[in-house]
Amino acid sequence: MKSLILEMEEYAKEHNIPIMEKEGIAFLMKYIKAKNIKNVLEIGSAIGYSAILMASSSPDVKVTTIERDETNYMECLKNVKKCSFEQKVNVVFQDALELNLAEGTQFDLIFIDAAKGQYTKFFEKYKFFLAPGGAIITDNLKFHGYVGKSSEIKSKNLRQLVTKIENYIDFLKNNEEFDTEFYDIGDGVSISVRKNEK
Secondary structure (H helix, E strand, O other), rough: OOOHHHHHHHHHHHHHOOOHHHHHHHHHHHHHOOOOOOOEEOOOOOOOOOHHEEEEEEEEEEEEEEEEEEEHHHHHHHHHHHHOOOOEEEEOOOOOOOOOOOOOOOEEEEEEOOOHHHHHHHHHHHHHHHHEEEEEEEOOOOOOOOOOOOHHHOOHHHHHHHHHHHHHHHHHOOOOEEEEEOOOOOEEEEEEHHHHHH
């Protein structure tokens, strides 16, 4: 398992694929253990790095992970197979905004780590599948230190993306249904839980 994780980190670096920072994934694994989470939905698999590590954090955890990029999806499947996690990690090849989950499907944890510009849409779509007492965790809220400094960014595309992340943070802060705590861990993580369940 350890060698596969190192292999994946190397592959991500070589192919410029964003994977979760070590501090962030360690925090996530600890959270899964502490809260006794059994069922995780991950939006954005990439090569399966975080899905595999989340699934490994406890014997009873199952992860459903969604990926729309075919190359990443194939790589993710390959990695899941390499560590014999086919029973623990279900990889879905689909755009998360187009996927329709079966009614009544519920997850203890929903982890958002896909297209940054779509975070609010992901949150709004998937909050209905959050089990009572569950949490929605989002990664990359600092976005390499750019968040909070969008007015200084020269590149128009980068500025637009960072502005969308800043808008998402405002959306979380002002959300009447969820309470969100922000953590300065890895690339910036938030944990949102329903207000009546704190």
